[in-house]
Amino acid sequence: MLIGRFPERIVVIGAGMAGLVCTLELMKQGYNVRLLEANSQPGGRIYTMRDQFADGLFCEMGAAFIGAHHFLTLHYAQQAGVQLINVPAPNRSLSYIDGRLIIDSPVEPAWWPVSLTSEERTLGYAGMLEKYLKPGLNATGDPSLPGWPTKQAVLLDSMTMEEYLISQGASSGAIKLLEIGYMQMLGDGIRKVSALQRLLDLKMASSGRNTQTIAGGMDQLPKKLALTIGSNISYGCAVTHIEHSNKGVTIQYTNSGEVFTICSDRVIVAIPSTVLRTIHFSPPLSKEKNDVIQNQLSTSVTRTVIQSRTRFWNNLSSFTTVNTDLKIGWLLDATFTQTTSRRGLICSYASGESARELSKAGNFHSAVSEIKQVLPELSYQYEGGTVFSWDHNPYSRGAYAWYKPKQMIRMLPTLSAEQGRIYFAGDNTSLFPGWIEGAISSALRAVNQIISSRLS
Template sequence: MRVGVVGLGMSGLRAAMLLERAGFETKLFEARGRPGGRLHTSDEGDGVLYETGGEWIDADHERIIDLLKEFDLEPDPKGAWPKRLQYRGKHTTEDLIWTDALEDDLRVERAVRDMCEGLKSPAWENVQALDWDRRTVTDFLCEHTESERGLWYVNAKYRSDEGDDLDRVGLLGWLAGFQNYLDREGDELSAFRFPGGASRLCNLMLGTLKTEAHFSRVLERVRQDATGVTLVFSDGEERVDRVILTLPPRALEKVVFEPALSVGKRCAIEACQLSRAIKISWHFKEAWWKNHAWGGSMLCDNSLQQTWDGSLGDAAVMSAYICGDEATRWIQKGDPVNEGLFELSQLFPEASKQFVRGWVHDWVRDPYAQGAFTHLAPGYVLEHMRYITPQESRVHFAGDHTATWTGFIEGAVESAERVVAEIVAIESAEPKSSA
């Protein structure tokens, strides 16, 4: 029994490991010249390392924490510095947040908890919540906040998690995601990073596989029949018994399926939104932010939106993460690195003095992702969500867009576990065949 895995991001790598463990022969393909997909640690030499993609692990992301432990890696805890909040020329820290913003934050959280109570899983079972599915998170936050500063704060905080403007995110999908957070205590959000960078784990995962992975192979067409699946790449064909496709929705949309996928699946793929997010990373001579008794993490009301200490090696790196319409504006700028540095220097003049060099990573124009990660648009849950995950005969689907931890690294691993269990169940029920 030979199973093809196309896409060697976190979901494909984990699926390949689990398939091998379950005794399947595998064939592995990836369009890029490296594993990891939207996880990638850039190594610029001289100890300058930073993440261009996914970076943070929440304390309850148990699958990814366990996976690190499988490789004797301990998740790297974030520093104890509280996040700086910068609004209209004033600043404070999250532990000493302004009273009006704190009250609004608590009001929003209470309302979310009340609404989550009684929500059914899977999310599309909540047909009574048609109104919530049509509304946006922005509508909800506006309704439950009283101060302008509070609205700014909750918007900035939740936007960071969704990776896009919250008027593009449906309330029901957001609440369904929030259910994952209900048991959280204290500071579990963004609690850890990958020790040595995410690419280290991805390369270790690749190194455990018995089958050689084929890189720079772009899937163009999938033909399936009663006995197997033919995968058509830009440079040739491969035959397998079943295939797991982990391609993000925009990449999946470009693949031609023969016979065509069901209407429900096609519409679900098309409606599945990826957030618009970019990262700017600056290498500085030293971590000047520590001189301000500040760890580098900031939510701000200027167009940089959010920063943190992105250093992974010895060198000082600060990263800014910009989402939504603002991300689109930034990538149209001639020189985002220097323009971002200018914004930062308005708050901290040392930034320009300490600057060495910088980089921008535009996930919106990345050819194999075309966006950062999945968020659930208004109307998506009730109309489309149920169709995104199920297999279509011998073609199986994984990736962060098919998980309950939608849009997270944890979700990518979750989807790998689910899809391998799906194949194991089918194969143990069916007589053996070979392609």
């Protein structure tokens, strides 16, 4: 890490979880690190909205949950000293399909308003998940083991998730039912996304034990890590140019309308490909690297949040989420961990084409109308709300990365590879886009690449 007697100077671009972890780990190793962040706060797509609601209520616009098997995330949460809260596991699920609110539980299985085979009717929703998804979840293999991707993983990456479900014998009605809710939240849905990515994401989302969230808001994690980094972070710094050679890197950025330049020995770029495209590299990145950066896709996500006078939905018993076949997508009780107010927040999570439609000017009221359709009592309890689109955020330009068939296995090695003295991190360079775990794993990989380059 030393050049003569002096520690190497490294600039990290982006103070999302990947950039924060890169900075922390490099500082531990004795590097001289400067972290540049374009926003006025750390966290990236960990964004807890706080200033739009009454009584101190807040709502997660980005990352909201930590799985029991997200060991890297749990490690840094412990290091930061944040308090974790278990997310309640409902004893029944709620879905809104074809204009009906449907309750499903092991005790009283739902009669689904879709065309299912007699076997699928007998299996029920949980049984269909087991029958159709388990073989694929097993076939993804373990990406951490040598020899991955396996032939089975490559095969899964060659088809869409819909094609995979068809290959498992799922009827069109079963596919319609299974795609409502979480399954639809990756890219432009199961008819376009790689089956390998969809299944790997389901493995990351699922857990045999309790899922958790952070008391007081998810943004407590990046804020506390940023405090540890201290004055090494500079906010409001939007990088515009990166000039690099075999001797070092020069970074140009703007802050409050002024242009600044900083020189370093190496740089880690920990921002989404959608934003990376706006930075000018001199000399240009390799054609292969540039091609994957230009072509990596980003999921459109729009969140509509409604403030209600009371939490009338408590009458629904164990309501945490509702899967819907409407444009609003997935409905969530955003305040289930917040107990200081009678008021509550309901958040809709729309993705893909529906998200792009709802993010258009003037479409807020259509989202509110759909939420009221699912929860009619909201008409009497509605106090206002807001809409947030990750597509319209200039330092995100979309939410998490997604892949069409034959893209994931081909693009990931190039996305994660260093080029000269430039290194790349961020959940979009990991196997698990959209997850804090993916961001942290990418950061540790980039740090190891730097350490290895110094030892070679």
